Amino acid sequence: MPETVTRSGFIALLGRPNVGKSTLMNALVGEKVAIVSPKPQTTRSRITGVLTRGDSQMIFVDTPGIHSPRTKLGTFMTDTVTKTINDVDIAVVVIDASDKPHQNDEELIDDLKKKGIPTVLVLNKIDLLGNKESMMPRISRLSRFNDFKAVVPLSAISGDGVSLLIDELDRLLPGGPAYFPAETFTDQPERVLAAEMIREKLLYALDDELPHGIGVVVDVMKEREDGVTDIFATVYCEKNSHKGMVIGKDGGVLKEVGTAARRDIEAFLGCRVNLKLWVKVKQDWRNREGALSEMGYVKR
Numbered sequence: 001m002p003e004t005v006t007r008s009g010f011i012a013l014l015g016r017p018n019v020g021k022s023t024l025m026n027a028l029v030g031e032k033v034a035i036v037s038p039k040p041q042t043t044r045s046r047i048t049g050v051l052t053r054g055d056s057q058m059i060f061v062d063t064p065g066i067h068s069p070r071t072k073l074g075t076f077m078t079d080t081v082t083k084t085i086n087d088v089d090i091a092v093v094v095i096d097a098s099d100k101p102h103q104n105d106e107e108l109i110d111d112l113k114k115k116g117i118p119t120v121l122v123l124n125k126i127d128l129l130g131n132k133e134s135m136m137p138r139i140s141r142l143s144r145f146n147d148f149k150a151v152v153p154l155s156a157i158s159g160d161g162v163s164l165l166i167d168e169l170d171r172l173l174p175g176g177p178a179y180f181p182a183e184t185f186t187d188q189p190e191r192v193l194a195a196e197m198i199r200e201k202l203l204y205a206l207d208d209e210l211p212h213g214i215g216v217v218v219d220v221m222k223e224r225e226d227g228v229t230d231i232f233a234t235v236y237c238e239k240n241s242h243k244g245m246v247i248g249k250d251g252g253v254l255k256e257v258g259t260a261a262r263r264d265i266e267a268f269l270g271c272r273v274n275l276k277l278w279v280k281v282k283q284d285w286r287n288r289e290g291a292l293s294e295m296g297y298v299k300r
Contacts, residue, residue: 008057008176009089011169014112016104019096020124024156025049025062028166032268033186033193034062036200052182056170059179061088085112090149090172091119092165095142097135097153098128110145118172120150122165127155190269191218192296197264198233198277201257206245213238214246215285215295228272231265236282236295246279254279 013021022034029049047062063084085091091112095105112119121142123135132153139151150168154161180187188196195216202214220232235254237243247254254277262275285291 004055005052005057005178006055006175007170007173008059008178009173010059010061010087011090011092012061012063012084012088013092013094014063014085014108015094016096016102019094019099020156021062021094022047024094024122024124024154024162025060027156027159027162028058028060029185031185032264033188034196048187050180050184050186051166052178052180052184053166053170056173057176057178057180058166058169058173085115085117088117089174090169091117092122092169093119094122094124095138096125097123097138098125101138101141105142106145109142113146118149119146120152120165120168120172121146121148123151123153124156126153127158127160191221193268194218194221194231194261194265195233195296197268198235198257198261198275201260201264202235202246204260205253205257213242213286215282215291217295223271228274229269230274230276232276233278235277235279236285236291237279238282238284238286240281243279243281 013025015021022036025034025047026032026036026049029051031049033049034047049060049062051058051060061084093105093109093112095102109119109121121139123139126132126135129135135153142148143151149172150165152161152165152168154165156162186193195218199214199216202216206214215236216233217236218231218233220230223229235246237246245253248256258275258277262273265275266273282288282291285295
């Protein structure tokens with residue numbers, strides 16, 4: 001562990017779906033540790049990213065977007081947010097500066113104040129604003145619900161303002177040891193990251209509703225003697241009709257997804273990858289605890 005670290009803390013990234021929490025996580029860490037897509041509820045579980053600099057170590061926890069659950073998977077996601085809030089030293093509430101105000105933001109911010117968790121407000125997507133002065137009334141209103149330790153407008157996608165956020169969070173860190181080696185940027189297992197990279201490509205390739213019923217499991221991940229890593233993964237969907245959509249005409253969709261995912265996985269692992277994908281139907285898996293456990297969302 002880094003001997004120079006004297007301050008450390010766990011920092012939750014919280015907010016509604018599609019406000020850019022995962023993009024911000026990747027920008028903060030400087031590596032791709034969380035998948036991103038324009039589809040709501042892309043993040044399904046707790047994802048950790050680590051940034052070590054000088055005498056400090058920040059452990060960022062990306063969380064699912066706050067929403068009203070309709071399935072057991074949705075309940076797992078909302079429970080993940082609740083548990084994360086109770087385990088962190090600092091909360092970062094991310095809102096979309098280009099979107100209209102939402103009551104959920106106010107309720108979350110008020111709840112964090114009641115729990116006594118130091119809170120930083122981030123207004124993301126400022127690159128989409130024509131007039132940045134339009135943020136001021138919103139900041140003023142949200143400040144009624146919490147005594148923010150800092151308010152940081154930024155663009156996670158361009159990186160504008162991200163370094164300022166890091167500085168503000170560094171200032172708020174409590175005293176503590178290093179929890180991870182300095183070179184670590186995530187605690188996600190390689191199998192999980194590979195499965196998520198495959199799911200990310202599916203999110204982009206499929207229609208809006210279908211991705212919610214898609215799950216990915218890496219069944220085999222093994223390095224050969226020639227240095228190539230074999231990865232065999234199963235893509236699960238909930239209906240037979242969905243299976244055809246995932247595969248596509250003449251296998252076109254699955255081939256496109258596999259090619260794009262393989263490139264990302266190779267860049268992450270730093271080696272050649274032989275990626276094979278299979279598609280299976282698992283009826284209503286989002287409401288079946290055994291299936292959720294198999295995909296890593298709940299523990300038996």
